[in-house]
Amino acid sequence: MKRRRFLLTSGAVAAAGAAMGALYWPSRWRYIVIHHSAGDFATIEFLQEVHRVRQSGDPIDAIPYHYVIGNGNGLGMGEVASDWRGELDVWGAHVSGNNSAKNFLGLGICLVGNFEENDVPEPQFEALVALTRSLMQRYRIPPDNVLGHGLIQGERTKCPGRNFPMQRLRSAIA
Numbered sequence: 001m002k003r004r005r006f007l008l009t010s011g012a013v014a015a016a017g018a019a020m021g022a023l024y025w026p027s028r029w030r031y032i033v034i035h036h037s038a039g040d041f042a043t044i045e046f047l048q049e050v051h052r053v054r055q056s057g058d059p060i061d062a063i064p065y066h067y068v069i070g071n072g073n074g075l076g077m078g079e080v081a082s083d084w085r086g087e088l089d090v091w092g093a094h095v096s097g098n099n100s101a102k103n104f105l106g107l108g109i110c111l112v113g114n115f116e117e118n119d120v121p122e123p124q125f126e127a128l129v130a131l132t133r134s135l136m137q138r139y140r141i142p143p144d145n146v147l148g149h150g151l152i153q154g155e156r157t158k159c160p161g162r163n164f165p166m167q168r169l170r171s172a173i174a
């Protein structure tokens with residue numbers, strides 16, 4: 001199991017040291033950002049591997065999100081999974097450098113699937129609503145701070161996909 005492998009290069013050690021308080025500051029969460037994985041299959045290990053390739057400069061060797069919700073292919077349908085980024089409340093790597101505050105202050109939730117092409121399966125959507133609501137309650141995050149990735153200004157992505165029912169999510173968490 002590579003889940004807890006923690007890679008730190010020497011340059012990153014100083015930065016991480018300076019931010020150590022932030023690493024263990026779980027009450028800071030102010031946003032929830034919703035993503036899709038843009039693929040039909042995912043496990044935690046698979047997403048860790050993708051992250052290593054796509055963002056090889058990230059000293060945090062973990063999935064870029066805090067939670068993943070499965071679609072029955074790899075992870076179970078509606079199954080909520082995370083690795084140590086989420087378990088230890090480490091900052092996210094799920095939005096671009098244009099929006100560092102959303103990484104630092106935003107919990108990332110990724111639904112496995114490609115919602116540019118497909119619809120969100122109902123049990124997966126229900127799991128998202130339940131998770132989002134419980135996080136909103138735990139960290140006192142207002143509904144307006146629950147965001148779709150591509151709707152954040154400065155982000156150039158279609159994530160979480162044109163078929164993602166953002167309005168429906170808005171009503172469900174209002």
Ligand SMILES: [Zn+2]
Binds near residue numbers: 034036149157
């Ligand atoms: Zn995204």
